[in-house]
Amino acid sequence: LRARLFKPLNNDGLDPETVLRELVADAREGIHGNAGGRFFGWVIGGAVPAALAADWMTSVWDQNAGMFTVAPAASVVEEAAGVWLKDLLGLPARASFALVTGCQMAHVTCLAAARNGLLHTRGIDVERDGLSGAPAIRILTSCERHGSVERAVRLLGLGVACIRDLPVNEEGQLVPQALEQALAASDAPTIVILQAGDLNIGAFDDFATLIPMAKRAGAWVHIDGAFGLWAAASPKYRHLLTGAEQADSWATDGHKWLNVPYDSGFAFVADGLPHRRAMSHRAAYLAFDDAARDQVEWNPEYSRRARGFATYAAIRQLGRNGVAEIVENCCAAARAIVDGLGTLEGVEVLWTPTINQGLVRFPAGSGSSEAEHGRNTDEIIAAIVSDGGAFFGGTNWRGKRAMRISVSNWQTGAEEVQCAVETVDRVLASRRRRL
Numbered sequence: 001l002r003a004r005l006f007k008p009l010n011n012d013g014l015d016p017e018t019v020l021r022e023l024v025a026d027a028r029e030g031i032h033g034n035a036g037g038r039f040f041g042w043v044i045g046g047a048v049p050a051a052l053a054a055d056w057m058t059s060v061w062d063q064n065a066g067m068f069t070v071a072p073a074a075s076v077v078e079e080a081a082g083v084w085l086k087d088l089l090g091l092p093a094r095a096s097f098a099l100v101t102g103c104q105m106a107h108v109t110c111l112a113a114a115r116n117g118l119l120h121t122r123g124i125d126v127e128r129d130g131l132s133g134a135p136a137i138r139i140l141t142s143c144e145r146h147g148s149v150e151r152a153v154r155l156l157g158l159g160v161a162c163i164r165d166l167p168v169n170e171e172g173q174l175v176p177q178a179l180e181q182a183l184a185a186s187d188a189p190t191i192v193i194l195q196a197g198d199l200n201i202g203a204f205d206d207f208a209t210l211i212p213m214a215k216r217a218g219a220w221v222h223i224d225g226a227f228g229l230w231a232a233a234s235p236k237y238r239h240l241l242t243g244a245e246q247a248d249s250w251a252t253d254g255h256k257w258l259n260v261p262y263d264s265g266f267a268f269v270a271d272g273l274p275h276r277r278a279m280s281h282r283a284a285y286l287a288f289d290d291a292a293r294d295q296v297e298w299n300p301e302y303s304r305r306a307r308g309f310a311t312y313a314a315i316r317q318l319g320r321n322g323v324a325e326i327v328e329n330c331c332a333a334a335r336a337i338v339d340g341l342g343t344l345e346g347v348e349v350l351w352t353p354t355i356n357q358g359l360v361r362f363p364a365g366s367g368s369s370e371a372e373h374g375r376n377t378d379e380i381i382a383a384i385v386s387d388g389g390a391f392f393g394g395t396n397w398r399g400k401r402a403m404r405i406s407v408s409n410w411q412t413g414a415e416e417v418q419c420a421v422e423t424v425d426r427v428l429a430s431r432r433r434r435l
């Protein structure tokens, strides 16, 4: 790719068609097929047609969606999408929101609101005075949390040393007694971060027990629901989120399970005041419209892409039932793939999906060490990827190397499931023949 794409900087311009033709040709083999239905590595959804087309229009219109006066339709579309999103995700209608680049920045936005809110109740204006002189904030969360939480904490100047990872049970849920003890151990301002769908097994914390516990101790509760929050859209899986609506903030993605093209995350905050205090911005040269929603008041950005169009279009295309259908189909497909793999010689199922995440591994044979099982698993994952019939990735889980089965694409159906299982079968058979 470097040999093709690192061209000398041209002095004179080229005609646009040549530029495009060359770009497409030079990028060949460097474009992953992750938008397709046989991609099961990471939680990478595809793009439903209306969202993809609206994303093209977003580029064509090229609106700066920071404020209503600059991009009126973009502002109102985001406002409407925010209302729909809260409804679909079972969040309080009064919650404030921001359409951001992804769950990473949704964490930053929500935790900035948390930082403001917790310190405000202690008489500290963190936006004016910063953190020096403020009591140290601590974060209590699960040891299976996603790394994006850590980076949000770094960006907000809280420092990762303030994170205390608490143990989880067999189902990957934060242990209530551990949280209770940690809460009681200090009266420091506290953020509790819970999970709706952890990255390996899609575990959901017991919100109905943990959130009231955290609230009694005066903590701010934030939920990382990058993909799992979408379970709320499905009558079949909604129960996993019982009590989640009592949190103070929620972060999720549009570019995962909603199948919106990349650059789509959502932050929600139950009390809009700390959210607005953390993000708002005013300048004399900007024309604010108090009757409208100016995104610059809620987002960690100034000039920004009108990313609401794609979300709006995805929700319109799918409707309430279509979103539920994607969630349920993906869960069924994940289950079918893991069940199918479980019938093959040389596969050990480590986690049967409860939602859209499963884990298997490929043991090296009896008497082998953990490292040998891991090496074998990695070699087989690499062979599956180079076969091209399906794409899976590896992970470490509870001391074992495993292959993740993540299903979040609207195009994954029975044919893709069959192809995935046949691909693994083919790779294992050819390996057996060679050994």
Ligand SMILES: Cc1ncc(COP(=O)(O)O)c(C=O)c1O
Pocket (backbone or CB within 6 Å): 043, 101, 102, 103, 104, 105, 146, 148, 197, 198, 199, 224, 225, 226, 227, 253, 265
């Ligand atoms: C559980 C979880 N949280 C947060 C993230 C970060 O989301 P994003 O990549 O959209 O910033 C991811 C995945 O990427 C995730 O799986």
